[in-house]
Amino acid sequence: DEQGTVATAATTEDTEWITSISVGTPAQTLPMDFDTGSSDLWVMGASTSGTSGHTTYNANTSTSAEAMSGATWTISYGDGSSSSGDVYTDVVTIGNLTVSQQAVEVATTLSSEFTSDTALSGLVGLAMSSINTVKPTAQQTWFDNIKSNLASPLFTADLKHGEQGSYNFGYIDSSAYTGSIYYADLVTSSTYAGFWSFVSNGYSVGSNTTTTTGSTAVTGIADTGTTLLMLPDAVVAAYYAEVSSAVDSEQEGGYIFSCDATLPDFTFNVGEGSITVPGEYLNFEAISTGSSSCYGGLQSDSGIGISIFGDVALKAALVVFDSGNSRLGWAAK
Numbered sequence: 001d002e003q004g005t006v007a008t009a010a011t012t013e014d015t016e017w018i019t020s021i022s023v024g025t026p027a028q029t030l031p032m033d034f035d036t037g038s039s040d041l042w043v044m045g046a047s048t049s050g051t052s053g054h055t056t057y058n059a060n061t062s063t064s065a066e067a068m069s070g071a072t073w074t075i076s077y078g079d080g081s082s083s084s085g086d087v088y089t090d091v092v093t094i095g096n097l098t099v100s101q102q103a104v105e106v107a108t109t110l111s112s113e114f115t116s117d118t119a120l121s122g123l124v125g126l127a128m129s130s131i132n133t134v135k136p137t138a139q140q141t142w143f144d145n146i147k148s149n150l151a152s153p154l155f156t157a158d159l160k161h162g163e164q165g166s167y168n169f170g171y172i173d174s175s176a177y178t179g180s181i182y183y184a185d186l187v188t189s190s191t192y193a194g195f196w197s198f199v200s201n202g203y204s205v206g207s208n209t210t211t212t213t214g215s216t217a218v219t220g221i222a223d224t225g226t227t228l229l230m231l232p233d234a235v236v237a238a239y240y241a242e243v244s245s246a247v248d249s250e251q252e253g254g255y256i257f258s259c260d261a262t263l264p265d266f267t268f269n270v271g272e273g274s275i276t277v278p279g280e281y282l283n284f285e286a287i288s289t290g291s292s293s294c295y296g297g298l299q300s301d302s303g304i305g306i307s308i309f310g311d312v313a314l315k316a317a318l319v320v321f322d323s324g325n326s327r328l329g330w331a332a333k
């Protein structure tokens with residue numbers, strides 16, 4: 001009945017959280033982005049072009065690495081980034097928890113979003129194994145491989161605004177949240193199959209003074225790999241209606257506003273409760289260095305087809321990814 005915890009640290013502007021894992025024998029330590037919005041564990045390879053400045057994985061120096069002959073993978077994301085390559089199995093330890101034959105997907109091609117992001121060596125996919133991209137045989141995520149050894153078949157994400165957070169496996173740290181954990185069952189419809197998906201049946205904008213509430217039901221995913229909170233147009237418009245300087249900028253590809261604007265909180269319902277994202281989390285960053293216009297942390301999901309509760313929302317909560325009960329839990333902290 002194992003349990004494990006691993007620290008995670010935010011990069012500048014809370015764009016991503018980096019967590020170290022160990023791969024191979026002897027252990028190679030790799031800074032990775034834990035991603036509950038995808039299901040491939042992939043790493044930059046020592047011989048991959050464009051990886052100068054990155055820590056990379058070298059299967060040739062790991063005595064426990066084995067090539068998975070004939071296996072390949074390829075993945076692309078909504079920002080146009082992509083990666084692809086071949087597959088090994090090797091020992092992967094996260095926290096103090098070890099999977100001995102984890103599929104480790106080694107990138108041989110990488111788009112510029114990744115070659116330019118020297119903070120990370122790859123991603124640890126923590127969504128469902130059903131959307132793993134390895135062919136001819138989809139591979140299990142690290143969590144699915146370790147799950148049966150855990151005290152409870154769940155993990156939690158505790159991302160924090162501009163400071164170190166943590167991922168826990170197999171247990172819920174009762175000191176990591178306040179009040180109750182509000183649960184919502186995973187959505188099983190095909191669009192959301194494979195993701196940590198839930199329905200939020202209402203929202204409100206602002207704190208106790210002026211609050212506008214909406215009954216729009218939002219079906220979205222809890223996605224540590226996506227930076228922003230991306231919701232339906234109607235919800236986003238209702239939010240920025242409360243920000244006098246806000247405009248939906250074609251040029252910037254989303255809502256911008258004056259950097260000195262006081263932003264209202266955004267509250268969304270989960271199960272019997274709700275989670276409030278403080279207004280300050282919804283000012284993502286200046287549109288360019290020194291600009292007095294800032295880009296919103298809440299943007300429209302139009303064109304995606306699903307809503308995404310990314311890091312901007314996740315860092316306001318302790319989030320429980322409860323595989324055993326096929327549900328998602330949210331608690332204030």
Ligand SMILES: O=C(CNCCc1c[nH]c2ccccc12)Nc1scc(-c2ccccc2)c1C(=O)NCc1ccccc1
Nearest residue numbers: 016033035037038077078079081113117223225226303304
């Ligand atoms: O892929 C993930 C989680 N891994 C991201 C890893 C990653 C992608 N660049 C990275 C760069 C650095 C580190 C990790 C990543 N989530 C999902 S579910 C549906 C979509 C989607 C589908 C179609 C259209 C739009 C979104 C995405 C998506 O593309 N998010 C990223 C994004 C979403 C919007 C805008 C930008 C990025």
